[in-house]
Amino acid sequence: MTAKPVNHSRTTLTELMIPSYANFGGRVHGGILLSLMDKVAYACAAKHAGHYCVTVSVDGVNFRQPVEVGELVSLMASVNYVGRTSLVVGIKVVAENVTTSVMKHTNTSYFTMVAKGENDQPIEVPPLLLENPDDVRRFLEAMKRKELRTSFATYFDNAKTQMLLDESMDKLANERCVVGL
Ligand SMILES: CC(C)(COP(=O)(O)OP(=O)(O)OC[C@H]1O[C@@H](n2cnc3c(N)ncnc32)[C@H](O)[C@@H]1OP(=O)(O)O)[C@@H](O)C(=O)NCCC(=O)NCCS
Numbered sequence: 044m045t046a047k048p049v050n051h052s053r054t055t056l057t058e059l060m061i062p063s064y065a066n067f068g069g070r071v072h073g074g075i076l077l078s079l080m081d082k083v084a085y086a087c088a089a090k091h092a093g094h095y096c097v098t099v100s101v102d103g104v105n106f107r108q109p110v111e112v113g114e115l116v117s118l119m120a121s122v123n124y125v126g127r128t129s130l131v132v133g134i135k136v137v138a139e140n141v142t143t144s145v146m147k148h149t150n151t152s153y154f155t156m157v158a159k160g161e162n163d164q165p166i167e168v169p170p171l172l173l174e175n176p177d178d179v180r181r182f183l184e185a186m187k188r189k190e191l192r193t194s195f196a197t198y199f200d201n202a203k204t205q206m207l208l209d210e211s212m213d214k215l216a217n218e219r220c221v222v223g224l
Contacts, residue, residue: 046172049121052090056083057117060110060138071110076136076149079118080104084132084154087120091130092158092168099129102153102188110149114138124185128165129157131185153188 056079064075081098088096110116116138124131132154139146160166173179215222 044167044169046170047091048172048174049178050174052087053119053121054083054087054090055117055119056086057115059141060112060114060116062112065112069112071112071114071116073106076106076110076116077101077104079116080134080136080152080154083118083120083134084156087122087132088130088154088156088158091122091125091171092156092166094158094160094166094168096130096156096158098154099157100155102155102192104150104152106150108138108147108149110138111140113141115141116149121181122171123153123181124189125168125171127167129155130168131155131188133181133185153185 058079060071060075064071066072080101084098085096116136118134118136120132120134122130123133133151134154135151136149137146138149158166158168171178171182173182212222
C-alpha cells in the first residue's frame with residue numbers, strides 16, 4: 044500500500060455558533076462541539092483510509108474555555124497516527140470572536156477511528172507519510188498515548204479487583220458523600 048501524506052487528509056470545518064446551539068447558561072453546548080469534532084474526524088479519517096470509518100474512542104476532551112454564541116468555531120483535523128485498521132485524528136478547536144478577531148484555543152482532542160470494508164469488517168489503511176518534524180512528533184505522541192491508555196486500563200482493572208468494599212470505606216471519610224448503607 045502506498046503511504047499517504049498527512050496533508051492529503053488535513054481537514055478544517057468552520058461553523059458559526061447560532062443561538063439554537065446554546066445551553067441554559069447561554070453558552071454553546073459541549074455536545075454541539077463533540078458532534079462537530081466527530082464530523083471532522085470522520086471526514087479526515089475517511090479521506091486517508093479511502094473507506095467509511097467509525098469512531099471507536101475519544102481522548103483528551105477537556106474544554107479549557109467556554110464557547111460563546113456568535114463565535115466562529117474552526118476545527119482543524121489531521122491524521123496523527125495509523126495502525127493496521129485504525130487511525131488517530133488529532134483535532135484542534137479554536138473559537139474566534141468575529142467582531143474583534145480574538146481567537147481562543149478551546150481544546151485539542153484525539154479521535155480513534157477504524158476503517159470498515161464492504162462486509163463491515165475492519166480494513167487495512169494506507170501507511171502515513173511523515174514529511175516534517177511535527178508529523179513525526181505527533182505520530183510518536185500518539186504511540187505514547189496508546190501505550191499509556193493500555194497500561195492504564197490494565198492497572199485500573201487490577202485496582203478494581205482489589206477494591207474490596209469493606210476495606211475501602213475509610214477512603215470515603217474525607218469525601219463529600221454520605222454513605223446510606
Ligand atoms: C471498533 C470495532 C470495529 C473493533 O472491532 P474488532 O472486531 O474488535 O476489531 P479489532 O480487534 O481488529 O480492532 C480493530 C482496530 O480497532 C482498534 N480498537 C479497537 N477497540 C479500540 C479502542 N477501544 N480504542 C482504540 N482502538 C481500538 C484496534 O486496536 C484495531 O486497531 P489496528 O487494526 O490499527 O491495530 C468494533 O468494535 C465496532 O464496530 N465498534 C462500533 C463502532 C461504532 O459504531 N462507532 C460509532 C458509535 S455510534
